[in-house]
Amino acid sequence: MSVSIREIAKMAGVSRGTVDRALNDRPGINPDLKARILKIARDVDYRSNRAGLMLGLRKKLLCFGIQMPSEGNDFFIDVRRGIREAVHELADFGLSVKILTMKGFSVEKQLDQIRQLLDEGIQGLIFVPIDHPKITALLDELQEKQIPVMTFNNDIEHGCRLSYVGNDYIASGQTAAGLIGLLSDGKPLKTLIMTGSVQVLGHNQRISGFHQVIKKYYPSVEIVDVLECQDDDQTAGEKVSEALERWPHLQAIYLTAGGVAGACEAIRRKGYAGKIKVVSFDLTARTQAFLKEGLITATIEQEPYQQGYRPVKLLFDYLLDGTKPPQRCLTHNRILIREHMLISDTIGTDVPSKE
Amino acid sequence: MSVSIREIAKMAGVSRGTVDRALNDRPGINPDLKARILKIARDVDYRSNRAGLMLGLRKKLLCFGIQMPSEGNDFFIDVRRGIREAVHELADFGLSVKILTMKGFSVEKQLDQIRQLLDEGIQGLIFVPIDHPKITALLDELQEKQIPVMTFNNDIEHGCRLSYVGNDYIASGQTAAGLIGLLSDGKPLKTLIMTGSVQVLGHNQRISGFHQVIKKYYPSVEIVDVLECQDDDQTAGEKVSEALERWPHLQAIYLTAGGVAGACEAIRRKGYAGKIKVVSFDLTARTQAFLKEGLITATIEQEPYQQGYRPVKLLFDYLLDGTKPPQRCLTHNRILIREHMLISDTIGTDVPSKE
DNA sequence: CTGAAAGCGCTTACAG
DNA sequence: CTGAAAGCGCTTACAG
Numbered sequence: 045m046s047v048s049i050r051e052i053a054k055m056a057g058v059s060r061g062t063v064d065r066a067l068n069d070r071p072g073i074n075p076d077l078k079a080r081i082l083k084i085a086r087d088v089d090y091r092s093n094r095a096g097l098m099l100g101l102r103k104k105l106l107c108f109g110i111q112m113p114s115e116g117n118d119f120f121i122d123v124r125r126g127i128r129e130a131v132h133e134l135a136d137f138g139l140s141v142k143i144l145t146m147k148g149f150s151v152e153k154q155l156d157q158i159r160q161l162l163d164e165g166i167q168g169l170i171f172v173p174i175d176h177p178k179i180t181a182l183l184d185e186l187q188e189k190q191i192p193v194m195t196f197n198n199d200i201e202h203g204c205r206l207s208y209v210g211n212d213y214i215a216s217g218q219t220a221a222g223l224i225g226l227l228s229d230g231k232p233l234k235t236l237i238m239t240g241s242v243q244v245l246g247h248n249q250r251i252s253g254f255h256q257v258i259k260k261y262y263p264s265v266e267i268v269d270v271l272e273c274q275d276d277d278q279t280a281g282e283k284v285s286e287a288l289e290r291w292p293h294l295q296a297i298y299l300t301a302g303g304v305a306g307a308c309e310a311i312r313r314k315g316y317a318g319k320i321k322v323v324s325f326d327l328t329a330r331t332q333a334f335l336k337e338g339l340i341t342a343t344i345e346q347e348p349y350q351q352g353y354r355p356v357k358l359l360f361d362y363l364l365d366g367t368k369p370p371q372r373c374l375t376h377n378r379i380l381i382r383e384h385m386l387i388s389d390t391i392g393t394d395v396p397s398k399e
Numbered sequence: 400m401s402v403s404i405r406e407i408a409k410m411a412g413v414s415r416g417t418v419d420r421a422l423n424d425r426p427g428i429n430p431d432l433k434a435r436i437l438k439i440a441r442d443v444d445y446r447s448n449r450a451g452l453m454l455g456l457r458k459k460l461l462c463f464g465i466q467m468p469s470e471g472n473d474f475f476i477d478v479r480r481g482i483r484e485a486v487h488e489l490a491d492f493g494l495s496v497k498i499l500t501m502k503g504f505s506v507e508k509q510l511d512q513i514r515q516l517l518d519e520g521i522q523g524l525i526f527v528p529i530d531h532p533k534i535t536a537l538l539d540e541l542q543e544k545q546i547p548v549m550t551f552n553n554d555i556e557h558g559c560r561l562s563y564v565g566n567d568y569i570a571s572g573q574t575a576a577g578l579i580g581l582l583s584d585g586k587p588l589k590t591l592i593m594t595g596s597v598q599v600l601g602h603n604q605r606i607s608g609f610h611q612v613i614k615k616y617y618p619s620v621e622i623v624d625v626l627e628c629q630d631d632d633q634t635a636g637e638k639v640s641e642a643l644e645r646w647p648h649l650q651a652i653y654l655t656a657g658g659v660a661g662a663c664e665a666i667r668r669k670g671y672a673g674k675i676k677v678v679s680f681d682l683t684a685r686t687q688a689f690l691k692e693g694l695i696t697a698t699i700e701q702e703p704y705q706q707g708y709r710p711v712k713l714l715f716d717y718l719l720d721g722t723k724p725p726q727r728c729l730t731h732n733r734i735l736i737r738e739h740m741l742i743s744d745t746i747g748t749d750v751p752s753k754e
Numbered sequence: 755c756t757g758a759a760a761g762c763g764c765t766t767a768c769a770g
Numbered sequence: 771c772t773g774a775a776a777g778c779g780c781t782t783a784c785a786g
Contacts, residue, residue: 046491048762048763048764049763049764049765050763050764058772058773059772059773059774060763060764060765060773060774061765061766061772061773061774061775062771062772062773064764064765064766065771065772068765072771072772073771073772074771074772077771077772092763092764093457093491093762093763093764094491094492094763095450095453095454095456095457095491095492095493095762095763095764096454096762096763096764096765096778097763097764097765098450098453098454098764098778099450099451099453099454099762099763099764099765099777099778099779099780100763100764100765100766100777100778101450101764101765101778102448102450102777102778102779103765103766103777103778104765104766136401136448136449136450136779137449137450138450138778215738215739215741218738218741219736219738219739221738222736222737222738222739223736226581226582226696226697226736227581227582227584229582229584257738261693261737338616341581342581376733377739378731378733378734379733379734379736381574381577381578381581381734382577382616383570383573383574383576383577383612384574384577384732386570386573403778403779403780404779404780404781405779405780413756413757414756414757414758415757415758415779415780415781416756416757416758416759416781416782417755417756417757419780419781419782420755420756423781427755427756428755428756429755429756432755432756447779447780448778448779448780449779450778450779450780451762451778451779451780451781452779452780452781453762453780454761454762454763454764454778454779454780454781455761455762455779455780455781455782456762456780456781457761457762457763458761458762458781458782459781459782491763493762
C-alpha cells in the first residue's frame with residue numbers, strides 16, 4: 045500500500061492541489077517548493093493510485109481512434125473481439141473508441157480515415173500502418189500534437205510510435221521451417237513456397253526466416269520455387285494446380301499469407317489431400333475446416349485476440365499514468381494441429397474463438 | 400456510459416444509501432421501495448461502475464490466500480510471475496495475497512496450510528487441490544463461510560469451487576498424439592510412454608487422450624509399453640535406459656509428466672539423441688536446453704503464467720461486483736519446438752519467460 | 755426503515 | 771504562486 049497525495053501534502057505542509065502541480069509538471073508552482081515536494085515523493089516512493097486516477101478520468105472521458113484493413117479479412121474477427129473486450133473492461137473508466145475500417149491497403153484511404161478520426165477529436169490512435177513516407181509524415185505530425193500512436197499486426201520502419209503489438213514475421217517463418225523440418229524427418233522434401241506478395245515486408249520476412257532455419261538445420265528440404273498469389277484464392281488455386289502438374293512429386297507447400305482456401309481446394313482437386321504436407325498461417329473458419337479434414341498439416345496462429353486487446357489496454361495505461369509499454373510486444377507463434385480443434389470446453393479469452 | 404447510483408436515487412426520489420441497500424441486498428429496507436428501485440435499475444440497465452467500487456474497496460482491503468505445491472518444482476516459476484503481476488496490477492485497488500507452499504502432495508500439509516490462511520483472515524482462496532475427501536470436506540466448510548475458492552493447475556472432481564484455471568489433460572494428451580502422429584508420417588512408430596504415476600488423474604488423462612487419437616487417426620503408431628517414474632529424474636533415467644536396451648529400435652518417447660531431464664540424459668548417454676523423437680510437457684530451463692539441442696522434438700506447454708494470473712484476477716472480479724467466471728478456464732496447449740527458442744525480442748506478458 | 759455526511763485518491767476549476 | 775472546495779461512483783458508519 046503506497047502513500048497517497050494527501051499524506052505527501054501533510055508531510056510537505058502544503059495543499060493537495062500543490063502536490064498535484066509538482067507531481068504532474070503543471071505550471072504555476074514555485075520551483076523550490078516543487079523540488080522539495082518531489083524529493084519527499086521520491087523518498088516515500090510515491091506512485092499514483094490507479095483507482096483514484098481512473099475515477100477522476102470519468103470527468104474527462106478518453107476516446108481512441110482505431111483504423112485497420114479489416115474489411116473482408118477474417119483474420120480481424122478475433123482482433124475485433126479483443127478490442128471489444130478491452131473497451132468493455134475500460135468503459136467504466138471513461139474509455140470509448142471510434143473504429144474506421146478499409147478493404148485492402150490504400151495509403152490515401154488510410155490517411156483520410158486517420159484525419160477523419162483526428163477531426164472527431166481522439167486522444168490516441170491505434171492502427172495497422174502501411175509502410176509509406178506519407179504515413180511516416182503523418183506520424184510526425186501526430187507526435188507534435190502529442191497524440192500517442194500504437195501500431196499492431198504490422199509495424200512501420202521509420203516514424204515514431206509508442207509501441208507495436210503483433211507478430212515477429214521472421215520468427216514465424218522460422219517456426220514454419222522448424223515444423224516442415226520435423227516433418228521431413230531428415231529426408232529430402234520437395235517444398236513449394238506460395239507467398240502473398242514480394243512487395244510486402246512481412247511476407248518476405250516469413251520467407252527469409254524460413255530459409256535461415258532450413259539452411260542451418262534441415263538442408264535436405266528442397267525449395268522448388270517461390271510463387272506469388274496476391275493473397276487471392278483464385279490465383280493461389282491456379283498456381284498450385286500448375287505447380288502440382290509441374291512437380292508431381294511435390295511433398296510440401298508453405299503458404300506464407302492469404303489464398304489458403306484457394307490453394308487447399310486445388311490440392312484436393314488434384315488428389316493430393318493428406319498426401320502433401322501443408323503449413324499455413326492464421327486460423328479462419330475455412331482454415332479450421334481444412335485442418336480438421338487433415339488437408340492442412342498445421343497452421344501458425346499469431347494471437348489475433350491479443351493484437352486487438354493489448355494495444356487498447358497499453359495505450360490506456362500510458363495515458364492514465366504514463367506507463368510506457370515495451371517497444372515491441374510480440375505475439376506468440378501458436379502451432380495449431382488438428383487435435384487442437386477437438387477441444388470441447390469453454391476457454392479463456394485469449395484463445396481462438398470457435399467458428 | 401451507464402447511469403450512476405446518484406441518478407437512480409434521483410429518479411426514485413430517495414437517497415443514494417437507499418439505492419445501495421436495494422441493489423446490494425442489504426437489510427433494512429422497505430420491500431416495496433426495494434422492488435420499485437430494482438425496477439428502475441433494470442429499466443435503465445444499471446451496472447455498477449468498477450472505478451467507483453475499486454476506490455471504495457481501499458477502505459476494506461481484500462486479502463487472498465494462495466496454496467500450492469511449488470517447492471522444488473520449476474513449473475511454478477511462471478505461475479508465480481503471473482500471480483505477482485496480477486497482484487501488482489490490483490494492489491492499487493486494495494488487494495494483497497498470502498502465499499503458502501509445500502513440496503509435493505500431502506493432504507495433511509495442504510489442510511494445515513489452508514487452515515492457517517483462514518486463521519489469518521482471507522476473503523478468498525486459490526489453490527492446487529489434491530483430490531481427496533478431506534479436501535472436499537474443507538471446501539464444503541469454506542462454502543458455508545462464504546469464502547469463494549478457485550482451483551488451478553489441477554481440478555477437484557467433487558467439491559464446490561467457483562472456477563478452475565488450467566490444462567485440460569485429455570486435450571493435452573490428444574495434442575501430444577497429434578504431434579507423434581504427424582512425426583510418424585503414417586509409418587510404424589514404436590513408442591514408449593513414460594508417465595509420472597498411474598495414481599494421478601491428470602497423468603492418466605494424458606495417456607487416454609493420447610490413445611484416443613492414436614487409435615482414431617494414427618493406427619500405425621505402436622505403443623510398446625507404459626512405464627512409471629514417479630516424476631523422478633533418476634527413476635526416469637534408469638527406466639529409459641532399460642527400455643532402450645530392451646527395444647533398441649524404439650523410435651519415440653512420450654513423457655506425460657516429470658522426470659524429463661533424467662529421461663533425456665539417459666537418451667543421450669545411450670547415443671539416441673536426435674535419433675529418437677521425444678515429446679514432453681512444460682518448459683523448464685532444462686527442457687529448454689534439450690529442446691535447443693534437438694534432443695526433445697517438441698514440448699507442450701500449458702500457459703503457467705496464465706495459471707497464476709487469471710485465478711487472482713477472476714476472484715478479484717467476483718468479489719468486486721459478483722462477476723462469475725466460467726466453470727473451467729482452459730489454458731492453451733502450446734506446442735513449442737526448437738525454433739520458438741530463437742526468439743530474440745521482448746515479448747508480451749503471457750509468454751514463456753526466457754532463461 | 756431512510757437520509758445526510760464522510761471518505762476512498764485523484765483532478766479541476768475557482769478564489770485569493 | 772497557493773489553497774479550499776467540489777466532484778468522479780461507490781460504501782459505510784451514524785443519526786433520526
